[in-house]
Amino acid sequence: MSDNIKVKVQNMTKRFGDLLVLDDISFDVKKGEFLCIVGPTGCGKTTFLNCITKLYEPSAGEILIGGEPVNLKKHNIAYIFQEYSTMPWLTVEQNVAFGLEIKGIDKATIKKEVAEVLEIVGLTAYRDYYPVELSTSMVQRVVIARAFATKPELLLMDEPYGQLDVELRFKLEDELIRLWKRTGTTVIFITHNIEEAVYLSENILVLTNKPTTIKKKLENTLPRPRSVVDPAFVKVRNEVTELIKWW
Numbered sequence: 682m683s684d685n686i687k688v689k690v691q692n693m694t695k696r697f698g699d700l701l702v703l704d705d706i707s708f709d710v711k712k713g714e715f716l717c718i719v720g721p722t723g724c725g726k727t728t729f730l731n732c733i734t735k736l737y738e739p740s741a742g743e744i745l746i747g748g749e750p751v752n753l754k755k756h757n758i759a760y761i762f763q764e765y766s767t768m769p770w771l772t773v774e775q776n777v778a779f780g781l782e783i784k785g786i787d788k789a790t791i792k793k794e795v796a797e798v799l800e801i802v803g804l805t806a807y808r809d810y811y812p813v814e815l816s817t818s819m820v821q822r823v824v825i826a827r828a829f830a831t832k833p834e835l836l837l838m839d840e841p842y843g844q845l846d847v848e849l850r851f852k853l854e855d856e857l858i859r860l861w862k863r864t865g866t867t868v869i870f871i872t873h874n875i876e877e878a879v880y881l882s883e884n885i886l887v888l889t890n891k892p893t894t895i896k897k898k899l900e901n902t903l904p905r906p907r908s909v910v911d912p913a914f915v916k917v918r919n920e921v922t923e924l925i926k927w928w
């Protein structure tokens with residue numbers, strides 16, 4: 682396998698009893714790539730992520746990370762769910778530091794890393810606040826900062842901004858891009874929002890309805906920063922929309 686491939690999905694199939702959800706899916710994700718996955722509601726996008734994390738065992742096929750089968754004891758994988766997952770008894774700073782402390786990182790390095798990611802997501806002034814004292818968007822910033830602080834080799838994100846309004850989404854997406862560029866993390870981002878996929882991604886994987894297969898993988902070469910009113914942006918968005926619209 683090429684040294685440039687971080688994730689290789691080969692002939693992945695997932696059944697729940699007689700229900701075929703994922704049907705013989707194969708694709709690669711390069712190191713440091715930002716891949717967005719879109720598809721109709723209920724097509725199995727979350728099931729796919731859960732197979733990567735071994736929450737579900739694939740019925741057939743395999744998933745390789747760095748050329749080896751997924752092993753959560755070996756591979757540094759972070760997963761941001763749709764539901765917010767801060768620890769309410771910890772401050773913002775303590776939440777972000779948690780993963781680093783679990784890994785046994787020295788205190789000086791933890792302090793430096795936490796300070797940097799808090800600055801990027803605009804939470805430096807709120808480092809001593811508890812999650813209950815923060816807005817919904819600020820809590821999600823804490824979750825994302827905590828994930829990036831550990832410098833994961835693979836970050837899985839399952840519609841993390843689904844509950845936020847458009848203006849907040851764009852602000853958080855810009856922060857996400859800054860963190861991704863800083864860390865070089867490989868990101869697989871699931872969304873039902875086509876505009877979000879075009880705004881964030883380097884590649885877009887379009888899925889079909891169940892039983893789910895890959896309809897198309899689109900390369901997104903739009904320069905950054907991106908504008909949703911740019912005709913080139915609109916063209917890519919419309920192409921993805923048509924792929925999802927016509928089954």
